Every structure is written in C-alpha cells, then in structure tokens.
Amino acid sequence: MRELRGTRAKKRRMRRRIIRQLFWRSMVSLLGILILLMTWNLTSCALRYFSKEEAPAEDITENMEKEEGEEDAIPALASAAEILLVNKDHPLPDHYQPNLERMREYGAEVDASILQPLRDMLAAGEKEGLSFWIASSYRSVERQRELLDEDINTLVKQGYSYSEAYEEVTKETMPVGCSEHASGLAVDIVSKDYQILDEKQARTDEILWLQENCSEYGFILRYPKEKEEITKVSYESWHFRYVGTTAAREITEQGLTLEEYLDI
Numbered sequence: 001m002r003e004l005r006g007t008r009a010k011k012r013r014m015r016r017r018i019i020r021q022l023f024w025r026s027m028v029s030l031l032g033i034l035i036l037l038m039t040w041n042l043t044s045c046a047l048r049y050f051s052k053e054e055a056p057a058e059d060i061t062e063n064m065e066k067e068e069g070e071e072d073a074i075p076a077l078a079s080a081a082e083i084l085l086v087n088k089d090h091p092l093p094d095h096y097q098p099n100l101e102r103m104r105e106y107g108a109e110v111d112a113s114i115l116q117p118l119r120d121m122l123a124a125g126e127k128e129g130l131s132f133w134i135a136s137s138y139r140s141v142e143r144q145r146e147l148l149d150e151d152i153n154t155l156v157k158q159g160y161s162y163s164e165a166y167e168e169v170t171k172e173t174m175p176v177g178c179s180e181h182a183s184g185l186a187v188d189i190v191s192k193d194y195q196i197l198d199e200k201q202a203r204t205d206e207i208l209w210l211q212e213n214c215s216e217y218g219f220i221l222r223y224p225k226e227k228e229e230i231t232k233v234s235y236e237s238w239h240f241r242y243v244g245t246t247a248a249r250e251i252t253e254q255g256l257t258l259e260e261y262l263d264i
C-alpha cells in the first residue's frame with residue numbers, strides 16, 4: 001500500500017512538473033513571439049520613416065523639372081495666339097482691366113508685363129545720350145471718349161459735319177474701346193526736347209534710335225509709314241506696342257504690321 005501511495009505521489013509530482021515545464025515553455029514562446037512582433041513593428045516603422053524622408057526629395061526634383069520645362073515651353077507672349085489685337089475692328093473685351101504699374105520717372109502707367117522691357121529699352125537709349133519722354137501710356141476707355149469728343153467738337157466748330165469730323169478724328173484717335181492705350185501695352189514715346197506729335201518727331205534722334213532698336217526689347221512700331229491701308233491709322237512714329245521679343249523681331253525684320261503678322 002505504502003509503495004502504491006508512493007508511486008501515485010511520484011506520478012502526481014511528475015505531472016505537476018510537466019505542467020509547470022509546459023507552462024514556462026509556452027510563456028517563453030509567447031515572449032519570443034512578442035519580441036518578434038515588436039521587432040517587426042519597429043523595423044517597418046523605421047522603413048516607413050526613412051522612405052518618407054526620401055520621397056519628398058524625389059517629388060521636388062520632379063516638380064522642378066516640370067516648372068523648368070513649362071517656363072521653356074511658354075515664354076511670355078511667345079505665339080501669335082497670345083498677342084492681343086486691338087484695332088478699329090477688334091475693340092478690347094468689355095471690362096478689360098490691365099494690371100497697372102506706375103512709372104514715376106515718366107509719370108506714366110503701363111501694364112505690369114511691359115514695365116521692365118520698357119525701362120530696359122529707355123535706359124539703353126539714355127546710355128547712348130538720348131532723352132525720352134512718355135507722352136501717353138495707359139488711357140482709360142472714359143478718357144479716350146473725352147479725347148475723341150474734344151477733337152470732334154473742335155472740328156464741328158470749324159464747320160465740319162459730325163460724321164465728317166468723326167471720320168477725320170478717328171484717322172489718328174481711335175474710337176472708344178479700340179485704342180491700344182486702354183490695354184496698357186502701348187506707349188507714345190517722344191524726344192524730351194521735342195514733344196510734339198507731328199512729322200518732325202520722326203526725325204528726332206530718340207525716335208530714330210527707338211525704331212532701330214525697339215524690337216530687341218519686344219516692342220514694335222505699331223502704325224508704320226505706308227501701311228495706313230492695313231492699320232487704318234496714319235503713320236505714328238512715336239506709338240510703340242509691346243508684343244514680346246519673338247514677334248517683335250519677326251514683325252520688324254519682315255516689315256509687317258501686327259494685322260499682317262496675325263493674318264487678320
């Protein structure tokens with residue numbers, strides 16, 4: 001009996017030991033799994049962190065490449081389609097409003113897009129000893145209407161009929177809404193020493209220099225001599241219009257008007 005009891009007690013002890021061993025083994029395995037999981041998490045976090053840091057660098061270079069490409073592809077006023085045509089048959093769109101900038105040194109207002117080229121052109125001429133004055137720059141549609149009415153009334157007082165006076169005046173002064181001056185892209189430049197807008201202006205050193213060099217700065221002589229049939233405006237040696245350097249060079253080299261260049 002004693003022996004039997006002793007073997008039973010032994011068996012119970014062995015079972016407990018086995019259970020204890022199983023318990024600890026499973027605990028160790030669980031711990032191992034936990035450690036593995038934590039390591040995996042840490043590694044993936046670290047991988048995500050570093051890949052994030054690298055990703056924007058790639059994006060930036062891609063964007064930079066795109067921006068550079070876009071700048072090359074679309075320089076300001078590069079194609080004829082981008083050049084605004086304003087004449088008697090093509091008035092400015094209603095409510096057109098240029099982005100005006102003031103040139104204090106000349107008391108002028110122009111569209112921001114022509115400010116720098118205009119300054120560069122005048123500075124280059126002044127370096128050659130010339131002296132310019134901007135006789136007219138941006139002019140609102142309302143101001144254009146006033147000018148037109150003033151000129152028409154003067155002729156009417158001289159005996160012209162209204163329609164005769166209108167026809168005569170619009171040879172040089174554009175109808176309301178049809179003046180390039182309302183676009184802010186055109187300027188009347190004269191010699192500072194001779195500011196009258198007449199035939200003699202064309203013979204001043206300033207105008208001779210401008211007509212020779214304006215295309216280098218993106219400007220054209222808008223109403224050339226012997227092109228009145230096309231522009232429907234008398235020769236104005238002083239009226240310069242910005243179209244960008246590409247168009248200005250082509251127009252000047254080929255002796256075209258803006259209407260001919262745009263094929264309108």
Ligand SMILES: [Zn+2]
Pocket residue numbers: 136181186187188238239240
């Ligand atoms: Zn003008």
